[in-house]
Amino acid sequence: MHFDTLTNDDENAKLQRLNDNFIWFYSNYDSFKKEFQNQYVAVKDRKQIDNDTNLDTLMKRLDLKDYDDSIAIEFIDN
Secondary structure, three states: OHHHHHHHHHHHHHHHHHHHHHHHHHHOHHHHHHHOOOEEEEEEOOEEEEEEOOHHHHHHHHOOOOOOOOOEEEEEOO
C-alpha cells in the first residue's frame, strides 16, 4: 500500500510539473510566436529546451519514447 501512495505522489508531482510548464509556455506565448512560428516548442522546468518544424524529429531528438519527465510540447501557429 505504501508503494501505491509513492506512485500516486510521483505521478501527481509529474502532472504538476507538466501543468507548470504549460502555464509558463502560454505566459510566454507571444515571445515564442515571434521566434518559433510554425514550429513545435518543448518546455522543461519552465525553460524552452528545443524546437523543430517536425514533431517526430523533435521527439526523437529529445528521446521521449521512454522519457520519464514532464516536458510540455506545443505547436506555435502563425
